[in-house]
Amino acid sequence: MKRKIIALLIVMTMTLVMSACANSTNSTNEKNETKEVINPDDPIVVSTMNDTEGEVLGRMMVLALKDAGFEVKDNTFGYTGTANGRTALLEGETDIYMDYTGRGLSLIEGVDKELYHDVETAWKSVSTWDAKTNNLIWLRYAPFNNTDAVAVTRKFAEENNVYSWGDFANYVNNGGFVKLVTHDYWVTIPTGLSGMEKTYGFKLDKDQYTIVSANNEQMLAEGTDGVNAAMLYSSSGLVKAYDLVVLEDPEHVSPVYSPTPIIRKERLDKYPQVKEVLDKVFESITLEEMIEMNKQVQVDGASGMDVAKEHLLSKNLIKE
Amino acid sequence: MKYKRDMVSIFMCGVFILSLLMDSFMIVMENRISPMQHISAKQSLGSSYALIWGCLIILVLLVLWKDKSEKKNFITGIWASICLGGCIFFAGLATNNLMVGHTSTYRVTFGVGIYLIMIASYSIIVKCNEFINKSWKKKLTTFLGIFIIVFLVASGWLNKMSIMTEYFTRQDKFNQVFWEHLNISLLVVITSIIIGLPVGYLCYRYKILDMIISGILNVVRSIPAIALIILMVGPLSLLKEIPVLNSIGISSFGATPVFCALFLYSIFQVINSLRGALMTIDRDYIKAAKAMGMTNIMIMFKVQIPLVLPVLVSGIRVAMISTFTGASLGTMVGFGGLGTFIRMGDSSAIALDLILLGAIPIMIMIFITDLVFSRLSRWVKMRMTGVEYDNRYELTN
Numbered sequence: 029m030k031r032k033i034i035a036l037l038i039v040m041t042m043t044l045v046m047s048a049c050a051n052s053t054n055s056t057n058e059k060n061e062t063k064e065v066i067n068p069d070d071p072i073v074v075s076t077m078n079d080t081e082g083e084v085l086g087r088m089m090v091l092a093l094k095d096a097g098f099e100v101k102d103n104t105f106g107y108t109g110t111a112n113g114r115t116a117l118l119e120g121e122t123d124i125y126m127d128y129t130g131r132g133l134s135l136i137e138g139v140d141k142e143l144y145h146d147v148e149t150a151w152k153s154v155s156t157w158d159a160k161t162n163n164l165i166w167l168r169y170a171p172f173n174n175t176d177a178v179a180v181t182r183k184f185a186e187e188n189n190v191y192s193w194g195d196f197a198n199y200v201n202n203g204g205f206v207k208l209v210t211h212d213y214w215v216t217i218p219t220g221l222s223g224m225e226k227t228y229g230f231k232l233d234k235d236q237y238t239i240v241s242a243n244n245e246q247m248l249a250e251g252t253d254g255v256n257a258a259m260l261y262s263s264s265g266l267v268k269a270y271d272l273v274v275l276e277d278p279e280h281v282s283p284v285y286s287p288t289p290i291i292r293k294e295r296l297d298k299y300p301q302v303k304e305v306l307d308k309v310f311e312s313i314t315l316e317e318m319i320e321m322n323k324q325v326q327v328d329g330a331s332g333m334d335v336a337k338e339h340l341l342s343k344n345l346i347k348e
Numbered sequence: 349m350k351y352k353r354d355m356v357s358i359f360m361c362g363v364f365i366l367s368l369l370m371d372s373f374m375i376v377m378e379n380r381i382s383p384m385q386h387i388s389a390k391q392s393l394g395s396s397y398a399l400i401w402g403c404l405i406i407l408v409l410l411v412l413w414k415d416k417s418e419k420k421n422f423i424t425g426i427w428a429s430i431c432l433g434g435c436i437f438f439a440g441l442a443t444n445n446l447m448v449g450h451t452s453t454y455r456v457t458f459g460v461g462i463y464l465i466m467i468a469s470y471s472i473i474v475k476c477n478e479f480i481n482k483s484w485k486k487k488l489t490t491f492l493g494i495f496i497i498v499f500l501v502a503s504g505w506l507n508k509m510s511i512m513t514e515y516f517t518r519q520d521k522f523n524q525v526f527w528e529h530l531n532i533s534l535l536v537v538i539t540s541i542i543i544g545l546p547v548g549y550l551c552y553r554y555k556i557l558d559m560i561i562s563g564i565l566n567v568v569r570s571i572p573a574i575a576l577i578i579l580m581v582g583p584l585s586l587l588k589e590i591p592v593l594n595s596i597g598i599s600s601f602g603a604t605p606v607f608c609a610l611f612l613y614s615i616f617q618v619i620n621s622l623r624g625a626l627m628t629i630d631r632d633y634i635k636a637a638k639a640m641g642m643t644n645i646m647i648m649f650k651v652q653i654p655l656v657l658p659v660l661v662s663g664i665r666v667a668m669i670s671t672f673t674g675a676s677l678g679t680m681v682g683f684g685g686l687g688t689f690i691r692m693g694d695s696s697a698i699a700l701d702l703i704l705l706g707a708i709p710i711m712i713m714i715f716i717t718d719l720v721f722s723r724l725s726r727w728v729k730m731r732m733t734g735v736e737y738d739n740r741y742e743l744t745n
Binding site: 078083103122242 | 379380452453455513514517518520521578581588599600601602679682683684688692694695698699701
């Protein structure tokens with residue numbers, strides 16, 4: 029009896045381990061069947077943050093690199109936030125990680141605020157800093173700004189003539205009703221709510237904003253609980269889906285957040301062609317296109333892979 | 349004893365009727381994030397609305413007709429089970445009706461009514477099973493409906509359902525993360541059994557070892573999983589500097605931190621259940637075994653292990669369940685797993701179907717584990733101790 033049980037357990041264990049092994053070998057075999065690869069058995073690991081834009085842009089990088097003949101390990105949508113992703117990059121667990129210029133700037137101590145205005149200078153300063161201190165190379169940025177912003181509904185904007193932060197400050201100072209939903213970090217960082225209040229001269233009371241972790245745009249559009257302003261990312265697909273008005277920020281309190289792939293220097297030195305491939309991809313994206321792509325994923329429920337492929341095909345960046 | 353009419357079943361029939369009349373049989377959305385619109389059964393089913401009423405009337409008549417006889421209860425149970433599967437069939441039909449003339453961004457999903465019908469049918473099945481003694485008949489009434497549902501899903505009848513639409517757009521990704529999730533969970537549990545059993549036994553034999561190991565594991569177990577997985581990154585990045593460990597695939601992100609964290613939880617469960625069960629063995633058994641001339645090894649294999657095996661099996665069951673749920677946190681540190689879908693669902697606008705797509709496979713895994721292991725534990729108990737019934741104190745009237 030006992031023997032039977034032990035034999036059974038051993039057989040179960042063996043089959044499970046075997047199936048696990050079989051699975052992993054299968055997946056690598058499939059990859060090798062494609063054309064000649066530049067980096068056999070040394071795949072380039074591509075990672076992004078887990079949000080919609082990370083998914084779309086990550087898949088774009090993967091597709092473009094595969095098309096150029098690289099073997100790629102797709103770890104898109106892998107990390108929560110800059111902290112984890114960047115540590116993985118510094119540890120050498122990933123080769124390419126996509127981050128935003130603004131996020132990079134905030135890592136530099138005592139950085140000049142003037143740099144926030146322009147994407148070119150922001151990118152230059154963060155890339156020289158990172159190359160010098162961390163051996164990380166910032167490749168070409170995408171020419172759009174996905175910054176932290178606040179949006180209102182079109183109806184609200186038209187009724188109260190609120191299109192920029194100046195208008196919003198006037199509205200608040202005249203005693204207009206405000207209920208802002210925001211992520212927690214935006215309230216505390218100096219380029220967030222407090223910076224806006226200082227620059228544009230208004231002050232929100234504690235009961236005029238609510239902290240939530242997701243779903244801001246939906247709450248704004250549906251007017252849940254009287255919400256009439258929501259913090260969001262300016263390239264969110266929901267801006268288009270809900271027809272929201274993103275408040276303009278003429279004083280550039282919020283820095284330019286432009287998505288940029290970051291690569292470890294040793295990997296770039298080994299495979300310099302990566303730069304050329306990814307530069308072309310990122311140069312090709314405009315804000316409208318990014319919003320549209322995000323909308324297709326968030327609203328229409330398309331997969332990031334399909335959306336990315338469609339974009340690359342339309343720009344003639346990949347064959348097939 | 350006179351048979352009292354089965355009031356629960358009659359009440360549940362009432363719930364069934366209500367759910368057909370109520371407003372929310374199906375839910376439709378213009379796209380994934382637009383507000384929900386509720387559609388009643390009459391609107392969504394069209395011409396087959398009469399058919400579902402037919403099923404219901406038969407069920408009501410059966411419930412009123414049945415008494416204590418096993419045969420009548422069996423027939424009623426089978427019919428309730430068919431109704432359970434049937435309501436999913438009708439949901440598929442309603443979906444196909446509602447999707448006519450819409451693009452793939454249009455979403456159709458179950459409303460409250462469908463869930464109510466499922467609950468009502470299932471309650472009637474459970475009530476019928478009270479009067480059924482034969483085990484195969486009980487199984488048939490319970491699983492027939494589930495088989496119908498599985499068959500409908502497999503045959504593609506529900507392919508236009510919102511959750512299936514999400515599945516088909518991300519099929520490759522889903523298959524990948526599903527296997528990742530399953531593999532790491534099984535690997536964790538198997539390793540923790542292999543290592544946990546000897547360690548647990550040694551903890552039972554040597555008090556000092558017990559104090560050290562249970563001290564460490566108790567502290568680890570009290571850290572929430574979400575924190576532990578991230579905390580693992582620090583020590584692991586030091587460990588991977590050692591070339592030997594690095595060459596066998598230790599890394600500070602990806603599968604390793606997830607494995608380590610879940611392994612610690614899982615081994616805690618295995619060691620604790622083994623040690624705890626060994627502690628409860630009456631000393632007289634061991635004394636008697638010794639008096640019969642058994643060696644320590646013989647005592648272990650012939651007395652202790654048979655006595656603790658049922659407890660151990662249920663300990664492994666708990667370990668496995670907590671591993672299945674815990675593995676969904678792997679998405680934070682670049683591992684993947686079904687948590688990826690849960691995260692995708694709430695990354696910006698909440699897409700409930702994506703969250704469900706991540707959560708339902710985990711639920712099914714847990715359900716199957718629970719079923720298999722509770723059977724196994726009962727079987728082991730029967731073989732080892734010869735007691736066939738559950739050792740439970742029940743109030744009888």
